[in-house]
Amino acid sequence: MLLMHNLSFRYKIPLRAMALVLITAFSLTAVILASEYDNTRTIIFTEGDLLAQVLSENLRDPLRHDEVWRSYEIIHAPLVLSRSRADLTILVDPLLRIIASTHPGQFRMLTPVSTHGQDLEQVADAIVNAERQWQSVVSSPEPLNLTGKSHYFVVSPILSDGVFLGALVLRYPKNLYWPRFIDIGEHLGGITLGVLILLLPLSWFWGAKMAQPMVSIARCLGQVRHRIPTDTECHLYESEDELGQISSQLRLMFETLREKQTLERQMMNSERLAAIRRLAAGIAHEVNNPLGGMLNAISTHRKHGSMTERTTRTLDMLERGLKQIRDIVSALLVEARPETSYLAPVDINDVRMLILPDLQRKSAHLRWDVECEQPISLPASLIRQVLINLLLNATRAISEEGHVAMRLRQTAGMLDIQIGNDGAYFSPEKLGHLFESFQDISDGSSPLASEHQGMGLWITYQIVRQLNGRIDVDSRPGWTGVHVTIPVVDDPSLV
């Protein structure tokens, strides 16, 4: 019972369908058998009445003339012709003694009929009770129909001019309907079996179909403990029925849960970031001091040192690099907004110089397509950061001798940057979460398995957002491209 209780609906439904078929079959069989029982009884009595009346008519003269042999022949005839289902016929005289019977050895002539068992005693009583009534009837009276313990009885009086000459008793075994019952039982059993054989695969299929949404729901709910499954994983049932409603509610619930999870994650990240910021601010503060010293040293060297062209260029580059460090570090300091400068062609050239060593380590091919003649009204350090981050990511993504491309244009108040590579690509799923901070974007197959990179992309995204730009990533097998557009507006704070 417990086994049945714990069984999947996948099996419960077909089993119940079969149980239903069996119950229906049994009920129908019972009804048919009951009606057959009634029919048989009616047929027996109808047949018995007719036979008894015919025999009684023929027995009148032999009885009047005391012709035992003739009477015996008459009651014996239906038996010889196998025309009667009666298993015993007895002819009794008015004293209720047997005159003749179809089993003369057992039901002996002249023995009182009532001495032959309880049923025949009942018959004898019935004859005594009915005798007066029979004699008062003008036409031939109807036979009596009696139901004994194990037999039915049809009793027909034999009258001549209203004088009771005797009675004819036909006995029918009650189990006459058994062969018919067995026959019907076998037939119905066969039909039920056939229906079951037909229904079995049908109900199995039907059960599976019906149970499928429930199974899906159960499986989805089972996964929730570990993680919230996506709609594509769940294959939830769509319909207006109750299961469909449960499914859609479940979908809603999952969505809410996902949002909540994202929120929680964001909150956690924010807290983590706040901690990092505090830490970074501390570090920035500490870094700023030597940085200031180094910049001062460069400035002092320019004023007082001997300057070759080479030294000048090196010091310029050192100064820009140190300024970028200062800008970055000052970005970490919430309270201080550092002075920053226009994006100049030389900044972009610096970027190229900075990533070249990485590219060369991989023997990568770089396509550098930059059209930038004039300084652009955008903070140089932020754009440098964006470019370095994206180019370093591209360099990490490619395999040996891979390709990295960089295209930069200034058009109609927009800075348009496109950076691409033919390295590993992002799955569509990862693509959606690419710019979330500390997102684990590694999937084993991608070499973009770096926490730094996760952070780098997040910073890039933050910078682009800060500059009111947008960033789009298109990643497919063979090519991953990042497209950044930033509006160029006059920023008076830039120097």
Add this chain to the structure above:
Amino acid sequence: MRRHFLKSGLAAAMAYATGLPSGNVFAATHPIRIGLTPVFLVQRAGLLNRWNEYLSQRIRRPVNFVLRQSYQEITTLLLSGQLDAAWICEYPYACMEKELRLLTTPFYQGKPLYRVYLIVPQDDKHTRSILDLKGRLFAFSDPNSLAGYQLPRYWLHMLGVDPDHFFERTIITWAHRNSVQAVADRLVDGAAVDGYVWDMLSRFSPEITQKTRIVLRSELYGFPPMVTPIGLPEREATQIRGALNGMNTDPNGQEILSTLGLQRFETVSPAVYGDVRKIATVMGC
């Protein structure tokens, strides 16, 4: 008294004379009417037809077989001149020897004689004589039959017992065959039957005789004879006698005889029926 009983039916029987049509070969001539009592063979219509055909050919006149249920009906028809001949029990013959002429007698097992059997159901292992059947049920075949009525009563009479009160109840079956059946079915506890009929039945329907046991075989009595009324013209009597007595020399006749289990018909001396006559004297007609 019995003779009176036999003759009383004469007038009533005038209305009975009907018979089996015998075909149209001799349709113009007045047919010979032969009465038959219910021995086992009346149930064999095919045999009767063949016998009829044989006799018609031999007598050169159509023959009508007249069948009746009781010996008395045949005797009545015979005495009223509505039958030209009849195969009757030897007891009515012995009673009415003056009105009837012995035409010919069948030979059974080589003699014009037969025995009477006292039979009981097969499962009755105790009955040794008719006296053991006291207070029991007994079947008679016909009140005018020697074997089926008069002889058992004669035995009881000779044993000093009143045959009318010896049995609890007796029934009349109107045929030896029925008596055998009544015993076999255990409708009755015993019966006296024509031994020839029992023998024939054991040949054709052994399932019936197997259910009976012969307690006693009587001494020999004259076989039921073929008789004619005393008034039948000699020429016709001779024709019929000749036809019957010649059966064993004719292939068709021989075939009929062998079906009947008989050897031949032969005219015997009335003395053959002496013992029957003696019983009739004692028991009355």
